[in-house]
Amino acid sequence: MSAVVDSHAHDHGHHGPAKGFTRWLYTTNHKDIGSMYLWFSFIMFLVGGSMALVIRAELFEPGMQIVDPNFFNQMTTMHGLIMVFGAVMPAFVGLANWLIPIMVGAPDMALPRMNNWSFWILPFAFGLLLSTLFMEGGAPNFGWTFYAPLSTTYAPPSVTFFILAVHMMGISSIMGAINVIATILNMRAPGMTLMKMPLFVWTWLITAFLLIAVMPVLAGAVTMMLMDIHFGTAFFDAAGGGDPVLFQHIFWFFGHPEVYIMILPAFGVASQIIPTFSRKPLFGYPSMVYATASIAILSFIVWAHHMFTVGLPLAAQLFFMYATMLIAVPTGVKVFNWVATMFRGSLTFETPMLFAIAFVILFTIGGFSGLMLSIAPVDFQYHDTYFVVAHFHYVLVPGAIFSIFAAAYYWLPKWTGYMYDELLGKAHFWLSFIGLNLTFFPMHFVGLAGMPRRIPDYALQFADFNQIASMGAFLFGTTQLLFLFIVIKCIRGGKKASAQVWEGADGLEWTLPSPAPYHTFSEPPTVK
């Protein structure tokens, strides 16, 4: 895509940010809001990560060492909830806020005040959720999937606050997604046709659609829980004609599109970065768009592959098995296109590219273990073992989170005006790469050997692999403090970044000076 920009980039009649902390409370600026989302998600990443380290510390040895089982369950639950809703999703919304307007040549997001509300709900929602750790009866302890009746009949009192916190997160996500869709459909610069949009914008358009489609279903699920708990309804109680399995159907109707909500923007990030450092246009742009859309559509008809062992009729098992396997086709198209983009390119391996390449390789491993899990007869063996934990951590950590790191390094010079420290960036990459593989690769083995998930104690024969995993986890966790240091260092100064920043970078955002001015594209550029 070649973008020619009118010389309207300079601001007239606009001013910089407001002074003082009210800048952040009252802001309507997509860059401010994007930064707040990114910082918030990083804080949540550290909080959720600390909980993961509690889990790994307990699992370093068989037997009960550090925490009691109920607290262990609270840690697994809160770790999952915080990482999904507090770390990964807000990070991608932050990237969307920062990047979509400057990628499509818009002056801001379509509905800037609502944009700010979307963000400011989150600190309250997570404050509420985290406060349950100090409640009588403890925090939610029923796993991040909160299956009934564990989350209804047998739940601690804090489940009520959990439900209300989920409602707040849902409101925030829906408003954020509406903003993204309205911005993409309505705010593109003249000449920026849909099929000229950067792939990150495309993946976010489809993600936003998924969010609006399934977050209300999650709201419905937690509302039913609330009613069952406090008002005597029988949604999930067979004694009244309901069914606990109904909960799982509703949850996973939300939950499976949700995992694509967490990975489609990551696909978009990889599709921006790999062409830049291959110095070639993206291979098969239209097929990338169609593959993303296909994945999104298929995500609505595969949910029960999370429930093969619950007693589904055979026909349902077969349907959901084949539908799930189908997803490998568009995903394979994407992986092929990334590899084909790199093929015979002039590759260089700056930090964003390292993270992006690791993303492609390690996400594919997670995809393959997903394919194994999709096979209903063998899933009976894998279900609820550490193999599942290994699978979804491979798609989320080197998938979603590596792409977020890649994006941060790739666009940091555009955001701050300075280059980050390349040597430290590479150190961050390699330590993370080694740490995460040490953590999650052994989980495949203990899982296949039968170690169940969400258990604070385990049989002796799993000890070696668990010790390796725990050491890897602490390596990975502490390495993230290095990332914090690199970002702060980059904000404070360093080598000046040029407008284009990267030799092979292409797109509207690279026509802006670095750092990007507070207000950009007040007059829309023309894309040819």
Add this chain to the structure above:
Amino acid sequence: MAAQQSYYVPEQSKWPIIASIGLFLTLLGLGKVLIANSAGADPSFGWWMFGIGFVIMVYMLFGWFGNVAQESMAGLYSAQMDRSFRWGMSWFIFSEIMFFAAFFGALFYARFLAVPWLAGEGDGASNVLLWPEFQSAWPLLTNPDPSLYPGPKEVISPWQIPLLNTMLLLASSVTITIAHHAIKVDNRPKVIKWLAATIALGAIFMGFQIYEYIHAYRDLDLTLASGIYGTTFFMLTGFHGAHVTLGAIILFVILMRYRRGHFSGKEHFGFEAAAWYWHFVDVVWVCLFVFVYIM
């Protein structure tokens, strides 16, 4: 290329943070009330918090929408802004559809899968172990465990008040469409008359719903806690009723704004958004009438 009117990006606004605080206090208060009630404790602190949060939310809605209305009246909004609002409202309604879809899904699942399975259909044979006496039926008058979930004596017949209510809401869709045609030609008295008629029809509908709820609770033993029929019946009709109430309030605000001279034949998206919402509520009711009452 034609010059575009530049897009209006609002200055800093205090409303989002006020809205966040209001929402937080409302929900925290609600949670405290529910937990206190379950524990048999005094819920008054929670009620206070809920009340304060609610007042903040109302204040915020007046202030925020007030700002938007002022900006619109001042001519700050371009055609492009108008399209942003249209996309926003359309996708909001889509999210509402998905919310109702979850509850309709629960209804169909309970009716066509869970209840027959509990009575021994399929290969689960769970009924032999749990409740061998249980018979599948819909409406379900005898629950699997009647001691935990005493069933309703009877359910509400669709051919009396629900049929009347269907007529009322369908009529209200017609009246608002008449008002819409009138607003396009700036026939102000006609708009006011038919908009008021729409709100009145909505209010009568709600009156009948409340009457029927009282009848169900008092005479039929049909309650939220009377098993899966009561559960799905009250949750679906209850959320619908809440949406009718909200829709009527929105229409009322639009009516008041119109009386003050807001909106013109060309620019009346606020009216249209309210009308879209009203039609959506109407369609949900038709689905309810068919799937909850008749079938």
